[in-house]
Amino acid sequence: MAKILMLVGDFVEDYEAMVPYQMLLMLEHDVATVCPGKSAGDSVATAIHDFEGHQTYSEKPGHRFAITADFDGLQPETFDALVIPGGRAPEYLRLNEKVLDIVRHFADQNKPIAAVCHGPQVLAAAGVLKNRECSCYPAVAPEVQIGGGTYMTPGEGMDTAHVDGNLVTAPAWPAHPAWMREFCRLLPTD
Structure with a gap:
C-alpha cells in the first residue's frame, strides 16, 4: 500500500x-505523522471545531495526537502522498520553510496531495496553487485566490471534495x- x-x-x-489517519490505517496504508520541532513519540494538542450557528466555528480542546516519525531528517522522496x-496549525506551519519545501516536492513530483479546511493555507504559502482549483474552509478562499488558485465553493453542508x-x-x-474516497483513488496500489 501507499506510504503517506x-x-x-x-x-x-x-x-x-484523527479520522483520516484512522481511515488510511484501516485501508492498510503506512501513515507517518510529523510536526516541526517534534519527534516520534511526541504528540500535538488538537482542537475541535464545530458549526453551532455562530458567525464562525467554535473551538474546544481536543485529544492528544501522536507523532509517529521525526520531522528532522525527513526525506519526502520516500513518501507516495x-x-x-486543517485547524489552527496551518497558519504557523506555513511559516516553516522546510514544510513549504516538502509541499513543493509533492506538487513538483505530481504526487497525491490531500488538504482540508485551513490546510490549503500551507499550499498557498508554498506557491503550488497557481492555476489550480481548490476547495477549503470559506475563510481561506482569499489566500487561495491570492496564491493564484480558483476557489471552489463547497456544496451545501460542506460535505463535498474537489479534485484537480x-x-x-x-x-471541512x-x-x-x-x-x-477521492484521495484514495489517486494512491498507488501494489
Whole structure:
C-alpha cells in the first residue's frame, strides 16, 4: 500500500487529523505523522471545531495526537502522498520553510496531495496553487485566490471534495467520506 506523510502541528483540527489517519490505517496504508520541532513519540494538542450557528466555528480542546516519525531528517522522496489537515496549525506551519519545501516536492513530483479546511493555507504559502482549483474552509478562499488558485465553493453542508489532478481538497471535516474516497483513488496500489 501507499506510504503517506501527514503534516500536523499543535491545534490541528481533531477530526481532520484523527479520522483520516484512522481511515488510511484501516485501508492498510503506512501513515507517518510529523510536526516541526517534534519527534516520534511526541504528540500535538488538537482542537475541535464545530458549526453551532455562530458567525464562525467554535473551538474546544481536543485529544492528544501522536507523532509517529521525526520531522528532522525527513526525506519526502520516500513518501507516495501527502495529507494536510486543517485547524489552527496551518497558519504557523506555513511559516516553516522546510514544510513549504516538502509541499513543493509533492506538487513538483505530481504526487497525491490531500488538504482540508485551513490546510490549503500551507499550499498557498508554498506557491503550488497557481492555476489550480481548490476547495477549503470559506475563510481561506482569499489566500487561495491570492496564491493564484480558483476557489471552489463547497456544496451545501460542506460535505463535498474537489479534485484537480493530484490535488484533493475539501472545506471541512463533514467532507471526510468524499475527501478520503477521492484521495484514495489517486494512491498507488501494489
